Amino acid sequence: MSANIFFSVGEPSGDQHAARMVSQILALDSTIQLRGFGGQAMRDAGCRLDRDLTQHAVVGLIEVVPKLRQFFQFADEAEEIFRQGNVDAVVLVDFPGFNWHIAKRAKKYGIPVYYYCPPQLWAWGGWRIKKMKRSVDHVLAVLPVEKDYFESHGLPTTFVGHPFFDAVACQSLDHQLLDRFRNTGIGGEHLVAVLPGSREHEVHSNWPLMLEAIRRLHRANPRTRFLVAAYRDRQCLWCRDQMIEEDRDLPVEFFVGRTSEVIEAARCAMMVSGSVSLELMARRTPAAVVYRVGRVLHTVGKHILKLDSITLPNLMSDRKVFPEMVSVGKTEPAIDFLTQSVHAMLNDHFYFQGLLASLDGLREKYAQPGASQRAAAFMHRQLANGEEMPQKRENCTDLTRRAA
Numbered sequence: 001m002s003a004n005i006f007f008s009v010g011e012p013s014g015d016q017h018a019a020r021m022v023s024q025i026l027a028l029d030s031t032i033q034l035r036g037f038g039g040q041a042m043r044d045a046g047c048r049l050d051r052d053l054t055q056h057a058v059v060g061l062i063e064v065v066p067k068l069r070q071f072f073q074f075a076d077e078a079e080e081i082f083r084q085g086n087v088d089a090v091v092l093v094d095f096p097g098f099n100w101h102i103a104k105r106a107k108k109y110g111i112p113v114y115y116y117c118p119p120q121l122w123a124w125g126g127w128r129i130k131k132m133k134r135s136v137d138h139v140l141a142v143l144p145v146e147k148d149y150f151e152s153h154g155l156p157t158t159f160v161g162h163p164f165f166d167a168v169a170c171q172s173l174d175h176q177l178l179d180r181f182r183n184t185g186i187g188g189e190h191l192v193a194v195l196p197g198s199r200e201h202e203v204h205s206n207w208p209l210m211l212e213a214i215r216r217l218h219r220a221n222p223r224t225r226f227l228v229a230a231y232r233d234r235q236c237l238w239c240r241d242q243m244i245e246e247d248r249d250l251p252v253e254f255f256v257g258r259t260s261e262v263i264e265a266a267r268c269a270m271m272v273s274g275s276v277s278l279e280l281m282a283r284r285t286p287a288a289v290v291y292r293v294g295r296v297l298h299t300v301g302k303h304i305l306k307l308d309s310i311t312l313p314n315l316m317s318d319r320k321v322f323p324e325m326v327s328v329g330k331t332e333p334a335i336d337f338l339t340q341s342v343h344a345m346l347n348d349h350f351y352f353q354g355l356l357a358s359l360d361g362l363r364e365k366y367a368q369p370g371a372s373q374r375a376a377a378f379m380h381r382q383l384a385n386g387e388e389m390p391q392k393r394e395n396c397t398d399l400t401r402r403a404a
Contacts, residue, residue, distance in 0.1 A: 003029075003383040006087045006111075007036035008078065008102040010053045010095030012198045012231060013275045015039030017117055017163040017372075018093045020170075022047045024376030032383070035081075036091075037074065037102075051077065053095075071098055079105040088383060092136075093117050096128075103135035112382070116140040116375055117163070122149035129153050138382075140375050143316070144366075158378055161371035164278035169369035171260050181227065181265035190224045192217070192342060193262045193285065194252075196239060197272035198231040205292040206272045207239050209331055211247075213270060213338035218250055220339075221346055225251040227266060229259040268345035268352070270338050273310045277322060281313040282367045286355040288341035289324035290334050313359070316366055321358045 005025070009018045019041035022034055026046050034047040039054035051074060075098070081087060082105060090106040092099040096119035103113045115136045121129055122145055132155065139157040141147040147159040181191060194214065196207045214226050230236035236256050243250070255262060263269065263280055269287035271277065280287050289311045309315050311322045323341045327334035344351050 002031055002033075003088045004033040004035070004086050005379065005383075006078070006081065006090045006106075007034065007038055007042065007047060007093065008053070008090065008095070008099050009036070009038040009042065009093040010098055011093075012039060012054050013164075014093040014095060014117060015041045015054050016167060018042050018047070018091070019045040020163055020166050020372035021091075021116065021375050021379075024372045025379060028376060028380045032380075037078070038093075050081065053098075072101070074098070075101040075105060078102050079108070082106055082109045082111055085109070087111050089114060089379065091116055091379065094119070100128075100131060100135065107135050112137045114138050114140060114379065114382075116160075117142050118146060118150070120146075122146060129155075140378060142371060143312075145315075160374040160378065161368060162278060162366070163371040163375070164275060165282055165367045166369045166372045168260075168279055168282040168367070173264060174258070174261055177258065177261050178265050181261070189267050190221070190346070191266045192224055192226050192346070193266035193269035193271070193287075194226050194228040195259065195262075195269060195271035195274075195276060195287075196228065196230065196235070197274060198276075200235065202272050202274075202291075203230075203235045203238065206290060206327075207242060209290060209292065209327065209334050209338060210270055211239075211242060212331075212335045213342065214250060214252060215247070216335070216339045217342055217346075220343060224346060225253070227262045228252060228254045229262040230254060230256050231259075232256065268342060270342055273324065275312065277311050277313055278367075280322075281359055281362055284356060284359050284363070286345055286352065286359065287322050288338050288345070289322050290327055290338055291325075292327040292331075292334065294328075313362055316362055317358065319358065321355065321362065 007018055009015055015038050018038055022042055022045040025032055025034065035050055036047065037051045037053040038047060038049055039052055043049045090102065090111055090113045092103060092113065092115045094117045106113050113136050118139050118141065133153065139150045139155055141150065141157050141159045142162040144159060147157045150157040194210055196203045196210055217224060228239060230239060233256050236254050240254055263283050263285050266285055269280060269285055271287045271289055273289050273291040277289065291310055309324065310326060311324050313321050314324065325334055325337045
């Protein structure tokens with residue numbers, strides 16, 4: 001089957017999800033041509049990258065405004081590709097602010113648009129549903145609540161499951177590194193994972209809180225070691241540079257591209273809110289979640305968000321499986337929250353076992369792999385004009401994982 005799919009992906013985590021889908025599509029039919037905007041993981045999986053959009057990921061109005069002209073230029077580039085008439089379908093992954101423009105321009109040329117990992121309109125931005133119905137033909141939902149929401153608004157939707165669980169199921173871990181983490185005389189019961197975020201502004205806003213919490217936890221729990229999983233080398237270097245002379249004796253190690261091993265080995269974690277919480281859920285690693293925002297964004301968010309949680313596993317559960325806090329203004333409350341939450345996970349056996357029991361229930365219900373294969377099979381059928389294609393054996397292609 002000769003067909004061409006254009007991907008538009010702007011987030012580092014979306015790059016990983018799209019890469020697994022790309023790999024599965026090519027496993028079904030290697031003649032399908034895949035191109036578009038994304039990141040290095042998609043390129044490695046076999047997608048021709050017209051532009052690395054993950055280098056430009058931004059969140060919030062303050063960050064977006066300075067880059068508006070650049071994003072419109074990127075959208076113009078996509079439209080020129082559509083105008084040439086060689087694209088049979090467009091697949092959008094997350095990144096709604098930009099992807100609305102890609103969808104609109106694709107529809108201008110009659111190209112069907114599919115949204116994989118759709119924007120969380122059920123949580124915020126519900127007024128945008130009309131825009132989505134105009135520009136998107138079909139949603140590939142990754143959470144059950146998404147299917148219910150979009151179908152209730154008349155948008156065709158197929159639930160495929162969350163691709164993060166594919167990442168966990170197919171991840172090839174470095175067992176030598178895991179053994180080193182666990183066999184140092186203190187064991188995994190004293191390891192804490194530290195995940196400062198995947199975006200530059202997240203790291204810069206949240207790492208100082210985490211570093212101070214590490215100092216306090218070390219004083220209270222001298223045997224505890226901290227494994228910091230950075231997404232990029234420059235973020236890792238920046239975190240290290242924030243440590244002062246008095247921190248030289250802190251038992252802290254830094255890693256890039258080893259998030260899965262760090263999560264797997266650790267007893268618990270402190271983390272910046274993000275989709276990596278699903279990997280913590282799948283690997284049975286309880287975490288304290290923090291997210292620092294400015295006063296303006298927080299004020300706006302209170303008026304548009306319809307949720308009482310910022311963490312995906314909590315939204316899947318009827319209780320706060322992961323303790324969480326949005327930090328605004330003074331940093332001391334967030335530092336105290338991280339310190340006390342992680343201290344309890346390290347020292348309160350019954351509390352910790354209760355968290356594990358809750359995580360086990362969520363894992364049994366939601367953490368099933370196969371989302372990437374189901375999404376790829378759906379697209380394959382669409383390109384084959386709806387014909388039912390023979391089932392192919394799932395191929396857990398080992399993709400290099402970078403932390404989200």
